[in-house]
Amino acid sequence: MTVQDSTFATLADELKAHTGRFTDKQFDWNAFPSNAGFDELARAQMRYIGAGGSPKVGDTSTLKPDNFTVSLIYKETGKYAACHSHEIEESFLIINGALIVGWERDGEVVEVNLGPKDMILNAREIGHGFRVDGPEPVLMSISVDVGKPLPPVYHYHPKEHPTELARTFGAQPGKTLKFDPKGEHHLQQLMSKYVVRHSELETHWEDAGFTRKIYCGPGGVETDTCRKEMLGIPSRVGVKAFSRDVEDAFLVLDGALTVGWEENGETVEVELGPRDLVKTPAGRKHWFKNNGAEAATVWYIVGSAEPESVTFEAA
Numbered sequence: 001m002t003v004q005d006s007t008f009a010t011l012a013d014e015l016k017a018h019t020g021r022f023t024d025k026q027f028d029w030n031a032f033p034s035n036a037g038f039d040e041l042a043r044a045q046m047r048y049i050g051a052g053g054s055p056k057v058g059d060t061s062t063l064k065p066d067n068f069t070v071s072l073i074y075k076e077t078g079k080y081a082a083c084h085s086h087e088i089e090e091s092f093l094i095i096n097g098a099l100i101v102g103w104e105r106d107g108e109v110v111e112v113n114l115g116p117k118d119m120i121l122n123a124r125e126i127g128h129g130f131r132v133d134g135p136e137p138v139l140m141s142i143s144v145d146v147g148k149p150l151p152p153v154y155h156y157h158p159k160e161h162p163t164e165l166a167r168t169f170g171a172q173p174g175k176t177l178k179f180d181p182k183g184e185h186h187l188q189q190l191m192s193k194y195v196v197r198h199s200e201l202e203t204h205w206e207d208a209g210f211t212r213k214i215y216c217g218p219g220g221v222e223t224d225t226c227r228k229e230m231l232g233i234p235s236r237v238g239v240k241a242f243s244r245d246v247e248d249a250f251l252v253l254d255g256a257l258t259v260g261w262e263e264n265g266e267t268v269e270v271e272l273g274p275r276d277l278v279k280t281p282a283g284r285k286h287w288f289k290n291n292g293a294e295a296a297t298v299w300y301i302v303g304s305a306e307p308e309s310v311t312f313e314a315a
């Protein structure tokens with residue numbers, strides 16, 4: 001059992017401090033110093049939990065991370081992110097638009113086109129970049145494990161390489177392969193273990209009356225860091241209080257979700273709309289309910305890759 005954090009006067013204050021409101025936040029166009037001076041790399045970041053790859057770790061408007069970070073990234077048509085690698089795992093969940101993600105090895109690149117609710121987990125130490133070629137800008141949610149936050153190593157940054165090569169993530173002409181889970185190339189085979197298509201993912205109906213699609217963790221992409229799921233919660237469906245030995249976070253994609261906390265018999269609630277988030281610390285009793293008329297779609301991250309320990313009960 002946890003005791004209430006003494007830095008907060010009330011449980012309601014503590015819940016408020018663990019809520020990230022889209023409208024209270026601002027996109028930061030200068031989150032990544034390595035992009036400075038390169039308009040073709042422009043991207044904006046909105047931080048919810050931790051700094052998520054940006055060195056702006058002193059931002060007090062973002063929640064302290066335990067096992068994972070959450071941020072939104074916005075990128076306009078024609079822009080790209082230079083191919084780089086890092087020793088932490090990083091997931092991209094597409095919210096809007098179409099994003100091309102490339103993985104590079106030895107001058108060869110495999111590119112995958114991801115649409116809304118698709119995800120890729122960028123494996124540790126694999127060279128990866130991304131690009132928006134379509135007519136719409138891309139909004140995605142990025143999560144990284146907090147591991148050792150070393151700066152990324154750039155492989156094909158336009159500082160050191162011609163723009164044409166940087167835009168293709170380091171692929172020489174004719175050296176770009178399309179993503180194909182049945183492809184022969186080792187990079188195609190590797191990437192196929194890390195790409196999740198929303199439409200191809202099994203939908204699990206919980207007895208409590210909501211759906212889960214498992215993106216990362218047992219039943220999804222193999223990982224040793226965090227479980228990531230998409231929940232579909234029909235109108236008027238909710239669950240009884242549960243707790244975990246790690247933190248979790250709800251990021252609402254569509255609809256509305258009420259999240260409640262309980263401590264020593266006291267309860268408090270907050271209603272989240274699209275792009276609002278609540279992070280619940282380890283040990284805190286919490287629940288969720290959809291009080292709205294439309295179904296809620298929620299991105300759900302749990303700070304451990306262990307199999308699910310909670311049995312959800314309908315409220």
Ligand SMILES: [Fe+2]
Pocket residue numbers: 084085086090122128152
């Ligand atoms: Fe990355």
